[in-house]
Amino acid sequence: MNFRKQPKISIQRLPCSLDFSEIRRNSVIFLLLLFGCLGNASGCRGPARHDPSILHTMIDSAPSTLNPRLSLDAVGQRLEMLVFRGLTTLDSELNPQADLSEKWRLESGGKTVRFTIPKDIRDHAGRSIDARLIQRCFQNYFFKASPSPLKAAFSTLTSVTQIENEVIFHLSAPDPYLVKNLSAVRYFASDLNAEDPCRDPGPDEHLITNGLYSVSPYPERFEKELILSPRKQSAPRLSFQLIRDETSRLLKMMNGEIDFVQNSFSPIKTAWLTRQGFQMVQRNGANTSYLAFNLRDPRLAKLPVRLAIAHAIDRTQIVRYKLNGEATLASSFLISSLPEGAPFTPFNFDPAESERLLDQAGYPRQSDGVRFHLRYKTTTVKEGLELAQIFRENLKAVGISLDLEPVEPAVFFASIRKGNFQIYMSRWVGASDGSLFYRTLHSGEKDNRVGYRNPDVDAWTASSLRENNLLKRRKILLSIQTKVFEEMPYFPLWHWTNALLVRKDLVLPPSESLSLSGSYIPFADLR
Template sequence: MARAVLLLPILLMMACGAQGTLVGTGIRVGLEGSIATLDPRLAVEARAMQIGPLIYSSLLEMDAKGRLTPDLARSWSQPDARTYLFRLRRGVRFHDGKEVTADDVRATFISIMDPLHRSPRRGSYAAVKAIEVIDRYTVKFVLQDVYVSFPYALTVGICPEGSPWGQRDPPVGSGPFILQRWRPGEELALIANPRYFGGRPRLDWIQFRILANTTTRLLEMKKGAVDLLQNCVPAYAVKFMQRVAGLQVIQEQGITYQYLGYNLLDPVLSHKEVRQAISHAIDRQAIIAHTLKGLAIRADGVVLSPYNWAYEGNIHQYAYDPGLAKELLDAAGFPDPDGEGPRMRFSLSYKTSTDMEAIEIAQIIKGYLKMAGIGLEVRSFEWGTFFDDIMKGNFQVYSLRWVGVVDPDIFYYLFHSNSVPPNGANRGRYRNAELDSILEQSRRTVDQARRKELYSRIQKILAEDAVYTSLWYRDNLVVLRKGFSGFQIYAGGEFRSLQDVFREGNHGASAERP
């Protein structure tokens, strides 16, 4: 009976919008691409991870500056170097009314670790020896070895025990908003959770609209059908947005890392000199100045931004040098077949999304590589198809970005030999025994000065091997309709602050997080 009483307000709210009507005050957010899954045990794509914290609560969360803070955990401690103890908030409930307990926490991580589920997150928990439920509100993680960055792996949304795996409809969460409807490729609608332990959100609903076409996305913002665009406005449109009455443009220096990735199993790209040549052949600064209108800074590091404590800038650098690019191609055994003639040394396929700016940049890169004698076929795909190909290794060259990287342990996830999908994001199939050893040592090293030395060596190896071609760090750019207050940009682009956003003149319910 008590559970039925708890569920009644939620069911009434969901019924109000069953036919598509969103009741009360809300905000409409435009997204540039679709979402493959919302299940936090599977989701690794940026948009899903940015929306996820609105639906799911986690043991720990990262604040706007990338610092770990308690979420479902009331407190946490580390009795020894291999043990982590978490005490949960009491009375927190999933959206279906069931209380969140230590059994749910354990079940969430056990399901990720199950090799039969092939979760792309599984590699982050290789060090876990056991997960023990001490009592209803206490859970203990015991590791096989020291893993300094382990707390960062505990920001995954918690699902109810027994949640089915691999279903289209994701499990229920316990976050500030409830998933009301999801129409893949079209929209995602959330309604406020009146029982949220952190206090009811100020907005009644959030509608995420999938607007893959750039022109459509901008026009919808202009005419008032969208209220918020985050990091999906092309540089050429910024001045246009600034001139539209009723809109505000917010710009901040960001840490989003754009890069070219390579399939190292490819017979051409397996040559380090070829990847180095491509890196020297591209005038990144010219692209930043002319195409990106200065809304980025050149990336002279590997993945980490210059603001990260482990960043190493003293690495092999790839200045624009088309002459050197040609020399490297010659040395790799790919001579120019006809001097200044039209024939290419070889040709590659470059995969990207259907985003207009991404395609434009791909065409510019094609022009630079042509001058070095490399042919490039630019192929654009709908986001889901594109990302699926990258995960499967079905590519030669692609361009993507890593968003909001704070923990340098990401290098293990990206480049360790054991991190080939689905166990991680070593999508290029890079293998280096020396690097593997250093990565493993970095996870076990507690002293931060020593860890910095190890990460310095890791970045130098990766730069020398040109596993990625570093392009730039993109500024954060938000277009927000005037009248909304409380929005905050997060390092990873999470929409978490939407739980605190309100429409001026209609502040709605608010409460301090306990």
């Protein structure tokens, strides 16, 4: 595929409502069209819905667990946010707000954080949740023999104590992200032991929910469907169904079995569904796709080579045609609207500059037109493979042969952790603050997969984790983002747009109610 020579899917330029090049790539849609199921035909959207009090939606991957102590993936966190509460929660702008706490304050230069717990908080079994139990909850999360993996986000936490209605966090050094990170640590207790909350449940125990929604009995794992019952009478019941295959999800939408979905389809199919009568609301999101370069590789260790690769990729055309405009170009992991995000820095598609940089780096074209080969690690997921093929064509135009290595997702992530790659593409989900720069850029961190080394960035990232003053921290983080974009250990590609599709008789929520991170909380307001 070469976007400059053969522009891909452009819905606006078609005289009819469908692009038939896309239909040919989606045989199921094509067959449905042949049999008259789509468009204005009545056969596709029969009365497949059963209980009108339940709104049905889909997820395309199952969370690894529904145990809040162990849940690290995005889907699990989003589901648990609906049924369990933490000391804090995040609003649609990803700012921390009070949840089980009613307020907090910092003391001792940020090394002590006090949370005030209101009276009369109860779980869905009617049992009290007070400061004493919340303190015990954090003891079980972080200080018992088998702590939760969530403890990794609280490296300076030394103890948690309780005095009357306050829960007090004691730190060895200030942590400006503590209050926000606590939103991922959720309170729970089992049906058999309300006095020892947040420990791993035994085989005969069930967790009691305490959030916006209840589930009884609460499962340890997501199987095929999870039905949530609201605590507010005005909110809908929600059914989450696991449908891994995109074609199956599309058919369920068209058959009237599903009422709404968020970020469930490729951009082209999302646009196609809106032409079939589904309403859509969108908002720019905080999920960021990027290319990673292994700086241990002798070629990729050269800055001109990394810059040449970046200049050779036509991001604007990819976003416009392949992603159907459902993304915005990136120059950092963080979107610029976040308090710690840097202003967007343009980076042009410029094949001529790419060729000049490669010549400068000492890689002239050989007799076959190829300068050198690079291995590109990708998964077998269709979207990732298609983007890899686009990158291959872009780089071929400047003399770089990109050899694709598609592997299963588990193998892909294992290879990345081991450093067994030259280039790969991935997506940072919910990039909400500057703490990620320490994890991904500091030379001593295991999540620095690319082997980036810069003493200034090491000092800045460490300093940013200890600076409670937002204005001072923003200045540090701006220096980090500017330097990293100049040195390009990662190439930020685009920030994904969050898209909520709902059936036409539901009330469409305002775009600002959608979370930047793709949270499920706005689903409670669907009617």
